[in-house]
Amino acid sequence: MSMPKVLISRCLGFAWCRYDGGIIPDEFVQILGKYVEFVTVCPEVGIGLGIPRDPIDLVQAGKTTDVYQPSTGMILTESLTLFSRKFIHSLPVLQGALLKSRSPSCGVGDTKLYASKYDKQPSGLTSGIFAAELTRAFPGLALETEDRLLDTTIRQAWLNQVFGEASVPRQLRK
Ligand code: SF4
Numbered sequence: 001m002s003m004p005k006v007l008i009s010r011c012l013g014f015a016w017c018r019y020d021g022g023i024i025p026d027e028f029v030q031i032l033g034k035y036v037e038f039v040t041v042c043p044e045v046g047i048g049l050g051i052p053r054d055p056i057d058l059v060q061a062g063k064t065t066d067v068y069q070p071s072t073g074m075i076l077t078e079s080l081t082l083f084s085r086k087f088i089h090s091l092p093v094l095q096g097a098l099l100k101s102r103s104p105s106c107g108v109g110d111t112k113l114y115a116s117k118y119d120k121q122p123s124g125l126t127s128g129i130f131a132a133e134l135t136r137a138f139p140g141l142a143l144e145t146e147d148r149l150l151d152t153t154i155r156q157a158w159l160n161q162v163f164g165e166a167s168v169p170r171q172l173r174k
Contacts, residue, residue, distance in 0.1 A: 002037075003035060003036050003037045004035075004036045004037070004095035004096065004162050004163060005036065005037050005038075005039055005092055005093065005094050005095055005096075006032070006036045006037070006038055006039070006094065006095060006096045006097065006098060006162060007038075007039045007040075007041060007091065007094050007096070007097040007098070007099075007134070008029065008038050008039070008040055008041075008097070008098045008099070009040070009041065009042065009098070009099045009100035009103070009106045009146075010040040010041060010042040010045075011023055011024055011042065011100055012024055012026050012029050012098065012100055012146055013025045013026050013029050013030065014038070014040045015040070015042065016051065017042045017044075017045050017051050018051075018052075019044070019051075019052060019053050019054070019055050019056075020052050021051055021052040024100065024146070026146050028146070028149060028155075029098070029146070031171060031172065032098075032172065034169075034171075035163075035169045035171075035172065036095075036096075036162065039091065039092070039094070041087060041130070043080060043083055043084055043087070043105040043106065043128075043129070043130040044056070044080075044105050046083045046087065047076065047079045047080055047083045048079075049076075054069055054070070054071035054072065055069070055070070055071075055104075056068065056069045056076060056104050056105075057069075057070060057104060057112070057114055057117070058104045058111055058112065058113050058114065058126060058128070058129075059113070059114045059115075059116060059117050060113060060114065060115050060116070060123065061077075064077075065077070065113065065126060065129070065132075067080050067104060067129055068117050070117065077129070080105065080129045080130070081129055081133065083130075084105075084129055084130040084133040084134070085133055085137075087130075088133055088134055088137045088138075089137075094138065094141060095142065095161075095162045095163075096141065096142035096143070096144075096158065096161060096162035097134060097138075097141055097142065097143045097144075098143075098144055098145070098146060098149070098158075099128075099130075099131055099134075099143070099144075099145055099146075100145065100146060101145035101146060101147035101148070102145075102147070103128050104128050104129065105128040105129055105130045105131070106128045106130055106131055106145075107126075107127060107128040107131060107145065108127050108128075108131045108135075108143060108144065108145050108148075109125060109126065109127050110125055110145065110147070111125060111126055111127060111128050112125065113125060113126040131143070142158050142161035142162050144158045156168075156173075159172055159173075
């Protein structure tokens with residue numbers, strides 16, 4: 001039987017690709033890797049931003065959200081959106097996705113949103129550009145962040161969706 005395919009943020013243990021040149025090793029991801037086939041993505045590196053790179057923010061722009069890089073003044077909304085759509089379109093059938101929390105690209109409902117590029121304090125929380133496009137393309141997908149999977153109830157529900165109720169591997173049932 002083929003293993004479930006899970007899309008995952010590349011910085012969760014696969015590459016030193018965070019804005020600060022870091023990586024986030026995740027014990028659960030390492031165990032999960034024995035039972036699923038990962039498809040990795042780093043949208044920010046995908047649009048040509050370097051490692052390390054200056055941080056980007058999400059800024060309200062009318063009814064939409066802009067991706068703004070304060071240090072350069074660049075608006076990266078279009079390139080990040082186009083990359084995300086093209087990448088998502090190229091994906092195989094997925095059983096789940098596990099993205100990095102709080103990222104302007106990958107965060108799922110927990111990324112800071114600024115009312116304007118001059119604001120120092122966020123006005124709320126939203127999803128990163130890649131995560132929002134993924135949700136739009138696959139509304140029923142088992143999509144979580146590594147942070148939310150620390151909650152055992154959320155983790156179990158996500159695993160059930162990825163593997164199907166009857167077949168979550170024993171080592172992952174905790
Ligand atoms: S959170 Fe997403 S965009 Fe940021 S480093 Fe990780 S994979 Fe790349």
